[in-house]
Amino acid sequence: MKYILLCFLFFSLYSKTITATYEAKYGWFGTIATAQGFFEKNQTNYKIQTIVKTKGLAAVLSHHMIQKYTSIGIIKNNKLIPFEYITYRKRGDKEYKRIYLFDHKKKTITRIKYFNNKFDGKEKFDYYAPQDILSLYFNLPLYLKDKNKIYTFYALGARKRDGRVDVNFCKKNIFESKGVCIKANLYNKVFSGDKGILYLLINQKNWVTLEGIVKNVLKIGDLKGKIINFKQVP
Helix, strand or coil, rough: HHHHHHHHHCCCCCCCCEEEEEEEHHHHHHEEEEEEEEECCCCCCEEEEEEEEEEEEHHHHHHCCCCEEEEEEEECCCEEEEEEEEEEEEECCCEEEEEEEECCCCCCEEEEEECCCCCEEECCCCCCCCCHHHHHHHHHHCCCCCCCCEEEEEECCCCCCCCEEEECCCCCCCCCCCCCEEEEEEECCCCCCCCCCEEEECCCCEEEEEEEEEEECCCCCEEEEEEEEEEEEC
16 A cells, blocks of 8 residues: 555655645545645755655554655755665554665665664665655656656665566546546555556646546456645645
């Protein structure tokens, strides 16, 4: 579920502070989670944070799980370059925190682990990627130029073994509303049986995601996300 909600958090790159709230629904379960995102930047630095909270039956089954993802770095030639990526997960009385430190010159990533606020180890991560999943999505307007091309990127938080993610424009808009339709293959299944493919509907004027869908999850129904609140401070 975390990959779905993360990808709902597309925003415009042309404002200093942005906040948005999304709601995810799944079949007859109704609302299963909400996600809130924050994006702050100045001329040289940026910070992105998303907070995902389970709701309803999903909250009961997951022991009221909360997840947070944070990307911190610099801006160079309008491109976000991460130096630090932080993941946090709380499930019941257990808390897991991971800090990933990028060394772009050496092309390595170091992972520092914490469990219940206690140091739990430090190690070199399995692979190097030039960006994380949050900074990648904010950088997509710089990358996606050819509507007939499938783009392959590598980002921390995408495919587990190497960070691969493929992105292309949809041949046909699968949403009822108007906008730019994008297909993203994260190679990470949300539930057993789905293919880890996410469809996004984006406002072309400001590159804000309006809706997202993962089709036919567990053959019960589509997992759908939709923006319910948006605020931009110039």
